[in-house]
Amino acid sequence: MPPTGLDPLRHHGPVILLLPADPLRPRRPDGHFAPEAAAARDLGFDVVLVDHDALTRPAGPSPRIVAPTAATGPAVYRGWMLRAEEYAVLAATLRERDIELRTTPEQYRRAHELPGWYADLAAVTPYSVWTVGADRADFDRARAELGSGPAVLRDYTKSMKHHWDEAVHVADVADAAAAWRVAARFLELRDDEFVGGLVLRRFERFVSAEVRTWWIDGRPALVTAHPDTPDREPPADVDLSVVAPLVAGLDLPFVTADLVLRDDGRWRVVELGDGQVSDRPAGTDPAALLTALRFS
CATH class of the missing domain: 3.40.50 (Rossmann fold)
Structure with missing residues (x-):
């Protein structure tokens, strides 16, 4: 078993x-x-x-x-x-x-790049807009679509979250010059690893560590800590009831969904990824994940 x-x-x-x-x-x-x-x-x-x-x-x-x-x-x-x-x-x-x-x-x-999964999970993930490529005019169009207020910047596959102030956090997307400075620094840091386009995601206030959930054929297989915080075990009451039918609707064989608790008590998806390239947190028995795959 x-x-x-x-x-x-x-x-x-x-x-x-x-x-x-x-x-x-x-x-x-x-x-x-x-x-x-x-x-x-x-x-x-x-x-x-x-x-x-x-x-x-x-x-x-x-x-x-x-x-x-x-x-x-x-x-x-x-x-x-x-x-x-x-x-x-x-x-x-x-x-x-x-x-x-x-x-x-x-x-x-579809799993690896945000534009592939965003529409299906829009109800449970921060509102997002994106460009194709890194053109400044397209970035300004995306800013206008998002409106005003704080946002988080990334590309189709990754953020530079360890450079939060300089290459991730946009204090107000209505400030064109300041927003582009963040984007330019992001592009400099990502360099030739940049994928797809620039993504602006509306900032939401979270009150928990991220939880990594693993899904096989649309069904939850495992709930673990996030690799960035392996010592922060997920709470026993992670509620997947809203997320589950949406992930199942993606019809993807093996994905991860990283969840975090918003300040209003709702679990939000901050990232979806292909499970094949999602890191396993230290402390999680590899046999647990592989047994789930073995029985798929």
């Missing part, structure tokens, strides 16, 4: 777990994912290593991005973040070896 707290789904047998290889010792998993590799083997997964650097290097992916393996069938990736285009290359490379990622490239992009 799956660990307590998991929703036991129909068991389809072993799957392949793809993990990043250690850059210096390519026959071993990257140390960050070594606990998941060990737990996966104990649970009967076939563990296959991926050369993340070869997949993401600017010159283009190497034909040897996936280690030799005799394993075939359905696969789940657990690794470092990939651009949607890189994930599509990985999926195509695996398909040539009769390995099929459970999450298609289209599904990955």
